[in-house]
Amino acid sequence: MRFDAVGLGALNMDQLHMVERIAGPDEETFVRGLVESCGGSAANTMIGLSRLGLRTAHIGKVADDREGGLLRSNLSSEGVTDFTVVADTGRSGRVMGFVDPDGNRALYVDPGVNDTLRVDEVADEALNTELLHLTSFAGDGINVQVEVIEALDESVTVSLDPGHIYASRGVSELSDILERTDILLTNQRELELMTGSADPEEAASLLGIGVVVVKMGARGVRAWDGESVMVDALSTECVDTTGAGDAFNAGFIYAWLEGFGLEVSCRFGNYIASRCIGGYGATESLPGTGPGCPQEVR
Ligand SMILES: Nc1ncnc2c1ncn2[C@@H]1O[C@H](COP(=O)(O)OP(=O)(O)OP(=O)(O)O)[C@@H](O)[C@H]1O
Ligand SMILES: [Mg+2]
Incomplete structure (x- = not known):
């Protein structure tokens, strides 16, 4: 089967602890609550696309532990074909957040086994796709992405959302990936x-990328694909912006693959992002009726 879109990026379990206060060195404090949710930028975007009815898959690596099991079953229940590799030892990726009653946060990222993914572990059938969507790994996982795109058929469209992690690595470290990137989805x-x-046209010419989309939060999107486009964001009640960028990517990629132009794709990205920020979590409030998605009340 040929997929419409396949994601390749780190998979993390987000564990948000509500604490009395954030402890300093040698201090002790109490946890009052814990909210867990499945994370990983490319995975969130694949879930968004699956809910819109596309055939999607995800490539990543977890450990044989509780978090790995939850991450995998979440993908499957959302109808995303699961090409996750399971390591015999080690821990699945986690982002441990600690938030105090004033909203101050401390984050600890544990990449776990994410970066131990090897190219020979990637199933050939996972690369039979219209589009491959890349998001960041904390460490050596980037090398697998380079090897995968080298092996990729020329007909496959490559989209990249570098996030802060890849953007801060700098262009020279990303050069192999940027050379093969068709669509860059990033923020200002x-x-x-x-x-x-911050200008998409200038960036496109500097990076040699055909389509550059710059997300600007409540200020909307600027994009360039030979023509310049500026699209306002929707005015939405903002409940939680977690995953807004991933949701935008799902809307944009969906419309782009359906053959709509740059402006419509940006508008649809804004719409899916607005649905995301109108509720809690990265994927809970995304529209659609995928297998794992609660039916919308009409
Ligand atoms: N306050 C807001 N009001 C309306 N829309 C918003 C708001 N914040 C974000 N969005 C929508 O979400 C999209 C993506 O958000 P943003 O521009 O913050 O991207 P990002 O920085 O990549 O996000 P993330 O931090 O999730 O990676 C925006 O293009 C916009 O459509
Ligand atoms: Mg982002």
């Missing part, structure tokens, strides 16, 4: 980090 700060410019 990340684009400036990479190119010194």
Whole structure:
């Protein structure tokens, strides 16, 4: 089967602890609550696309532990074909957050086995796709992405959302990936980090990428694909912005693959992002009726 879109990026379990206060060195404090949710940027975007009815898959690596099992079953229940490799030892990726009653946060990222993914572990059938969507790994996982895109058929469209992690690695470290990237989905700060410019046209020419999309939060999107486009964000009640960028990517990629142009794709990205920020979590409030998605009440 040929997939419409396949994601390749780190998989993490997000564990948000509500604490009395954030402990300093040698201090002790209490946890009052814990909220867990499945994370990973490419995975979130594949879930968004699956809910919109596309055939999707995800490539990543977890350990043989509780978190790994939850991450995998979440993908499957959302109808995302699961090409996750399971390591015999080690821990699955986790992001441990600690938030105090004033909203101050401390985050600890444990990449776990994410970066131990090897190219020979990637199933050939996972690369039979219209589009491959890349998001960041904390460490050596980037080398697998380079090897995968080298092996990729020329007909496959490659989209990249570098996030802060890849953007801060700098353009020279990303050069092998940027050379094969057809669509760059990024935010203004990340684009400036990479190119010194917030202008999508200038960035496209500096990076040699055909389509550059710059997400600007409540200020909307600027994009360039030979023509310039500026699209306002929807005015939405903002409940939680977790995953807004991933949701935008799902909307944009969906419309782009359906053959709509740059402006419509940006508008649809904004719409899916607005649905995401209208509720809690990265995927809970995304529209659609995928297998793992609660039916919408009409
Ligand atoms: N306050 C807001 N009001 C309306 N839309 C918003 C708001 N914040 C974000 N969005 C929508 O979400 C999209 C993506 O958010 P943003 O521009 O913050 O991207 P990002 O920095 O990549 O996000 P993330 O931190 O999730 O990676 C925006 O293009 C916009 O459509
Ligand atoms: Mg982002």
